[in-house]
Amino acid sequence: xxxxxxxxxxxxxxxxxxxxxxxxxxxxxxxxxxxxxxxxxxxxxxxxxxxxxxxxxxxxxxxxxxxxxxxxxxxxxxxxxxxxxxxxxxxxxxxxxxxxxxxxxxxxxxxxxxxxxxxxxxxxxxxxxxxxxxxxxxxxxxxxxxxxxxxxxxxxxxxxxxxxxxxxxxxxxxxxxxxxxxxxxxxxxxxxxxxxxxxxxxxxxxxxxxxxxxxxxxxxxxxxxxxxxxxxxxxxxxxxxxxxxxxxxxxxxxxxxxxxxxxxxxxxxxxxxxxxxxxxxxxxxxxxxxxxxxxxxxxxxxxxxxxxxxxxxxxxxxxxxxxxxxxxxxxxxxxxxxxxxxxxxxxxxxxxxxxxxxxxxxxxxxxxxxxxxxxxxxxxxxxxxxxx
Numbered sequence: 001x002x003x004x005x006x007x008x009x010x011x012x013x014x015x016x017x018x019x020x021x022x023x024x025x026x027x028x029x030x031x032x033x034x035x036x037x038x039x040x041x042x043x044x045x046x047x048x049x050x051x052x053x054x055x056x057x058x059x060x061x062x063x064x065x066x067x068x069x070x071x072x073x074x075x076x077x078x079x080x081x082x083x084x085x086x087x088x089x090x091x092x093x094x095x096x097x098x099x100x101x102x103x104x105x106x107x108x109x110x111x112x113x114x115x116x117x118x119x120x121x122x123x124x125x126x127x128x129x130x131x132x133x134x135x136x137x138x139x140x141x142x143x144x145x146x147x148x149x150x151x152x153x154x155x156x157x158x159x160x161x162x163x164x165x166x167x168x169x170x171x172x173x174x175x176x177x178x179x180x181x182x183x184x185x186x187x188x189x190x191x192x193x194x195x196x197x198x199x200x201x202x203x204x205x206x207x208x209x210x211x212x213x214x215x216x217x218x219x220x221x222x223x224x225x226x227x228x229x230x231x232x233x234x235x236x237x238x239x240x241x242x243x244x245x246x247x248x249x250x251x252x253x254x255x256x257x258x259x260x261x262x263x264x265x266x267x268x269x270x271x272x273x274x275x276x277x278x279x280x281x282x283x284x285x286x287x288x289x290x291x292x293x294x295x296x297x298x299x300x301x302x303x304x305x306x307x308x309x310x311x312x313x314x315x316x317x318x319x320x321x322x323x324x325x326x327x328x329x330x331x332x333x334x335x336x337x338x339x340x341x342x343x344x345x346x347x348x349x350x351x352x353x354x355x356x357x358x359x360x361x362x363x364x365x366x367x368x369x370x371x372x373x374x375x376x377x378x379x380x381x382x383x384x385x386x387x388x
Contacts, residue, residue, distance in 0.1 A: 001340070004347045007311050007332050013339035014085075017193055020186045021171035022084050026334050029278035030163030036278025038286040039309030046288070046318045047377040051364030059366045061357055065326045066152055066248045066270050066303060071101030072353050073326035073368060074316060076333050076345075077307055078128035078154065078252075083111025083203075084175050085338040087196035091120045093337055096345035098123040100353075105154055105328070108141065111175060113206030114148045124151035128252070130159055131237065133230045137212050142244045144211075153245045154272075155238065158253030160231045163280040176203040235262050242267050252307065253280075255290045257297035264301045270325070271298075274307035277330055285383075288319060292383040295323040313355025320368060321376050 004010060015023055029036025061072040076097045082089040090112035097104035098121055105126040106117055117125060127145035132138055145153060172178050177187070187194055197203065208224070209215055215224045230237065242249060251263040252272035263271045273291050275284045287308040295304055306319045307328035316327045332352065336344030360368060363375040 001343075004351060007335060007348060007351055010332075010335040010339045010344055010348055010351075013344075014335040014337075017190060018085055018338040019177065019183070019190050019193065021168075021173050021177060021183065022081065023338070024167040024171055025081060025173055026079075026085065026331055026338075028165060028167045029282060030165050030280060031282035033278065033282065035275055035282050035284050035286060039275070039278050039288070040311055040315075042286040042288050043309060043315045043318055045379055045382060046322075048314070048317070048359065048363055049375050049377060050362050051375075054364040056361040056364075056366060059357055059361050061353065061360070061368045063326070063369050065103060065305070066250065068103060068151065069101075070103065070326070072316070072356055073320055073324075074310075074349070074352060075103040075105060075126070075305070075326060075328045077328035077330040078105040078107035078110075078126075078156070079330045079334055080107045080109030081111065081173075081175055082107070082334065082337065083200075083206075084177070084197075085334055086193070086341050087200040088112060088116075088202055089337050089341075090117055092342035093333060093345050094121045094125055096333075096342050096349065097125075100346065100349045102349065103152075106150075108207050109205055111202050111204065111206055113202075114141075114144050114150070116202065116206060118148035118150075124149050126150060126152040126154055126250070128154040128156055129241075130156055131230045131233045131241070132228045133232075134213065134228060135240075137228075138241065139244050140211065141207070142241075144207075145245075146247070150247075152248040152250055152269075154250040154252050155241055156252045156276075157233070157238065157259075158255070158274070158276050158280050160229060160233050162229075163276070163282065165279060175205060235266055239266050250305075254294065255284055255287070257293050260294045260298050260302075260304075264298055268302060270303035270305055272305045272307045272328060273324070274328070277308050288315075288322070289383040291319065291322055291324060310352075313352045313357070314359050316352060316356050317359050317363070317371065318376065321371050321373055322378075323373070 090110045094104040127150040248269045250270045251268045254260050254271045303325045305326045306324040310327050310329045333348045336348035
């Protein structure tokens, strides 16, 4: 195995190994991709204070997310089509998360189903759901999550309307991939990926096909998807979903303080400050810039996590120091998964943990729960001072 010292090492292997349409699905944003880029680059504007002659021994990154013990304040975010990045990808990612001691969140638009993941893991995982118009499907999705012993439900609220993703459109993104001269030519250069995909039966959206009305095979999925996402979604509708699920509830896709307060009012246990990885409204604030105003608005009413742009343990440290209880990683673990399966996800987690642990020590802190803004130098106007 090549030596992996940073997430970029995994990304380089991933790009060589996975077909272009799935690489582009992961590594792209909407429209001009401004928000996609700034989600990561805005972390560079935040500096860390190095301290010296302080006892750094006995460090711990252990904490809790929604009451659950975790090895570090990181969760694997829901990512659609993960099973197209590597055969049985959701199962492999969930196993890696379980072994490392961090939560795994399964996407509704996964290739492996809820039941597939539950049958192949032993630790409870989180289940992400989109806001769909079909109450029957929604209720059954929540019921399936309960039957699988999922420990939390995550409602994504920022996908009522799909942001235009130029690369996905041009690549003809689908699962399984459509066999065009262009896609076949590219897949022929990805032989290990193809051989692995041939050995699995999981090649379409396992949570949808055979479960949603009128979707009995992959050919009818695109029509169902176009008709099912709820553009009329409002907070009363989210209250209805809250009634369908009596366990811990997380609302993902919050980028404005007013929406954060609404999430508090509907009885959520946590929110995730996220702009969908820059794949929805291009030109929106990066998640790390949006974090502080949201924290100021909600105070201690709700647990606040951050998603979008995390590529290193130092990014995690900065977000936690600003006040986030935890961080969700998507692309960073997908790079590992596409590069080398379960082992690659484990490597991604190892790299992030090592960077988090050592950077925390160099800032003079030994316990992640005691990290605060004192370890940061943040430029004036970084967040919260925008003209309305």
